[in-house]
Amino acid sequence: MTRSTVSGAAAASRSRRSRALGRLIFLGPGLTYLIVLLLIPLALVLSYTLFRRGRFGGVVYEATGENFTRLFDPLYLDVILSSLRLATIATVIALLVGYPTAYLIAMLPRKWKTVALVAIVLPFWTNFLVRIYAWIVLLSGPGLVNSTLGELGLGPFEFLYNQGTIVTGLVYSYLPLMVLPLYAAIEKLDPQLREASANLGARPARTFVSVTLPLTLPGVVTGCLFVFVPSFGNFIIPELLGGGRSIMVGNLIRDQFLKARDWPFGSTLALALIAVLIVLLLLQAWSARRA
Amino acid sequence: MSRSRYSRRLPAAALVAGLALAVSACGGEAADTAAPAASASSAQLDPNADLSKQSVTISVWDGYTPKELPQQVKEKLKTELKVTLHDTNETIMGKLTSGADTGLDVAFVSGQYAQALNEAGLLEPIHPELVPNLANLFPEAKELAYDKGNVFSVPYTWGTTGICYRTDLLKTPPTSWNDLLDPPAEAKKKVTMMTTERWLALPAIKALGYSVNTRSDEELAKVKEKLLAAKANLLAYDDTTFGERLKKGEAVMVEAWDGWCPAGEKNIDFVVPKEGSDLWVDTMVVLKSSKNKEAAHAFINYILDPQVHGWAASNILYSVPNKAAMDIVDADLKAKTPSLQMTPAQLLQGESIIDLGEDSQKFTRLATEVAAQQ
Numbered sequence: 001m002t003r004s005t006v007s008g009a010a011a012a013s014r015s016r017r018s019r020a021l022g023r024l025i026f027l028g029p030g031l032t033y034l035i036v037l038l039l040i041p042l043a044l045v046l047s048y049t050l051f052r053r054g055r056f057g058g059v060v061y062e063a064t065g066e067n068f069t070r071l072f073d074p075l076y077l078d079v080i081l082s083s084l085r086l087a088t089i090a091t092v093i094a095l096l097v098g099y100p101t102a103y104l105i106a107m108l109p110r111k112w113k114t115v116a117l118v119a120i121v122l123p124f125w126t127n128f129l130v131r132i133y134a135w136i137v138l139l140s141g142p143g144l145v146n147s148t149l150g151e152l153g154l155g156p157f158e159f160l161y162n163q164g165t166i167v168t169g170l171v172y173s174y175l176p177l178m179v180l181p182l183y184a185a186i187e188k189l190d191p192q193l194r195e196a197s198a199n200l201g202a203r204p205a206r207t208f209v210s211v212t213l214p215l216t217l218p219g220v221v222t223g224c225l226f227v228f229v230p231s232f233g234n235f236i237i238p239e240l241l242g243g244g245r246s247i248m249v250g251n252l253i254r255d256q257f258l259k260a261r262d263w264p265f266g267s268t269l270a271l272a273l274i275a276v277l278i279v280l281l282l283l284q285a286w287s288a289r290r291a
Numbered sequence: 292m293s294r295s296r297y298s299r300r301l302p303a304a305a306l307v308a309g310l311a312l313a314v315s316a317c318g319g320e321a322a323d324t325a326a327p328a329a330s331a332s333s334a335q336l337d338p339n340a341d342l343s344k345q346s347v348t349i350s351v352w353d354g355y356t357p358k359e360l361p362q363q364v365k366e367k368l369k370t371e372l373k374v375t376l377h378d379t380n381e382t383i384m385g386k387l388t389s390g391a392d393t394g395l396d397v398a399f400v401s402g403q404y405a406q407a408l409n410e411a412g413l414l415e416p417i418h419p420e421l422v423p424n425l426a427n428l429f430p431e432a433k434e435l436a437y438d439k440g441n442v443f444s445v446p447y448t449w450g451t452t453g454i455c456y457r458t459d460l461l462k463t464p465p466t467s468w469n470d471l472l473d474p475p476a477e478a479k480k481k482v483t484m485m486t487t488e489r490w491l492a493l494p495a496i497k498a499l500g501y502s503v504n505t506r507s508d509e510e511l512a513k514v515k516e517k518l519l520a521a522k523a524n525l526l527a528y529d530d531t532t533f534g535e536r537l538k539k540g541e542a543v544m545v546e547a548w549d550g551w552c553p554a555g556e557k558n559i560d561f562v563v564p565k566e567g568s569d570l571w572v573d574t575m576v577v578l579k580s581s582k583n584k585e586a587a588h589a590f591i592n593y594i595l596d597p598q599v600h601g602w603a604a605s606n607i608l609y610s611v612p613n614k615a616a617m618d619i620v621d622a623d624l625k626a627k628t629p630s631l632q633m634t635p636a637q638l639l640q641g642e643s644i645i646d647l648g649e650d651s652q653k654f655t656r657l658a659t660e661v662a663a664q665q
Contacts, residue, residue: 056384257385
């Protein structure tokens with residue numbers, strides 16, 4: 001009896017060990033990737049926030065807290081707040097446009113669903129910069145839209161280079177990232193739930209508010225996150241479609257590294273950005289768990 | 292930025308690892324923190340070194356040297372030439388000041404950056420005995436404020452900044468920076484200015500009669516006021532595509548570097564405003580860390596050859612500080628290219644941009660303030 005227990009325990013520990021080994025083999029590449037390409041660079045960025053800028057660039061390893069106090073300088077705080085505002089507006093518009101789109105696609109016959117989804121993803125096959133430049137060609141003073149409107153005796157209008165065009169560019173660029181998770185959530189929804197709601201006397205609007213929306217909320221949150229995150233840190237769209245007339249926190253970070261040669265403060269701004277995003281991710285995890 | 296989730300203990304461990312890396316990098320940074328003394332120690336170079344045993348790696352802007360340069364250098368000097376590219380001064384500065392060995396022998400940077408690199412102790416002084424072609428340079432090219440006497444840098448191209456405009460879409464040609472800052476009715480919302488901080492500030496600085504190298508907070512406050520007022524009439528801030536905008540008629544008046552103004556086109560012309568402007572210089576420097584210093588000097592000497600240096604003037608349409616090279620530039624091309632008509636004396640009326648050290652942050656802040664204001 002004792003003997004069999006011992007051998008049983010040994011076998012169990014052996015199989016535990018081999019399972020651990022197996023896990024390590026499968027997790028290894030992913031873990032290495034994360035550690036080498038994500039965690040170590042991130043740790044370096046974190047460590048830079050504590051030091052001073054070198055006079056000619058680089059980092060001087062003298063501890064200082066001034067990068068963090070500078071973060072609360074009204075100048076930078078304003079840029080961060082205005083980025084938050086622009087990203088939020090873009091996210092809300094993307095949601096308002098994306099939800100009905102995703103809903104319609106989910107209701108299509110199977111064959112057309114694929115076509116519609118491919119059409120949504122198709123723009124991603126073209127280079128991002130090319131698509132943004134296409135907007136400039138469309139909207140510029142002597143551009144296509146203005147010349148068409150001119151034929152009708154309207155305009156010319158100044159479409160480009162303001163915050164409105166920045167939001168348009170953000171919505172346009174990231175709308176697919178809103179539609180896809182929403183589509184996945186709506187498509188998963190059991191149609192019988194809606195039928196049951198209708199059978200119990202709820203009108204379509206009531207069914208939407210009490211059944212469809214709550215059940216697709218994780219999709220809403222994920223979609224919003226997917227649009228908000230790249231919008232918040234974007235610097236190409238404000239530069240090209242905003243004409244450099246407004247800056248977002250992404251531009252600020254880019255400028256610290258490429259113009260001001262101030263890596264520590266750039267890192268601190270990046271850290272602030274990451275902190276905001278972590279809060280959002282926690283909110284998403286929380287809402288996903290509740291659902 | 293990062294969306295991945297990870298276990299709780301890993302970040303702490305990685306932070307420790309990162310700090311360890313950072314601390315270990317300190318050694319390499321020593322040169323950076325050293326007092327900005329000029330690099331006095333110059334290496335002993337052998338004028339008879341066998342150049343075929345050396346190779347030269349340069350970093351330069353794309354399109355700034357002829358494509359065939361490596362073959363030509365190989366033929367002439369028997370030295371392998373490797374060309375790497377940088378897109379801005381800041382990129383190459385980031386590389387050179389990171390403390391790592393870049394393997395570069397020669398870098399092309401603007402004058403004020405050469406000055407900063409020298410103060411950081413990263414440059415080898417130029418050994419004039421190895422660069423006999425320095426004699427081809429205009430005497431004025433030895434009077435540049437960031438490096439008088441070409442001690443640590445050799446000028447490659449030079450020019451100034453002015454207003455590039457449409458002769459057909461403006462009622463009167465601009466003559467003053469104020470025409471750009473406070474444009475006439477037909478040019479409102481059809482003006483662009485540059486976004487790189489020193490040039491962003493230049494029109495306002497000159498309109499107010501200050502120095503391009505001002506460090507005065509009071510003056511910069513006035514400059515900011517002027518720039519903010521100008522923003523209302525601006526189409527966009529643009530460092531790269533202003534020439535295209537002008538050709539399309541999207542803009543009618545832009546702040547431009549002389550060589551970037553498409554003045555060869557019909558209806559487009561270039562003017563240096565009456566209040567004066569800057570003098571920018573792009574230079575070649577030899578890095579202290581270079582292991583091929585003899586070949587690096589031979590390379591610079593080769594570039595100063597009139598035929599080679601003349602290529603830059605005829606192809607990128609920047610004036611070059613090389614008298615012998617300017618003399619062989621095609622007369623027709625010169626006649627229709629304002630940037631090639633500037634004489635050294637005219638160029639030297641422009642104020643040389645120098646590195647402002649810690650005070651350069653004032654310009655960064657100014658640029659951010661102007662951009663952030665709605």
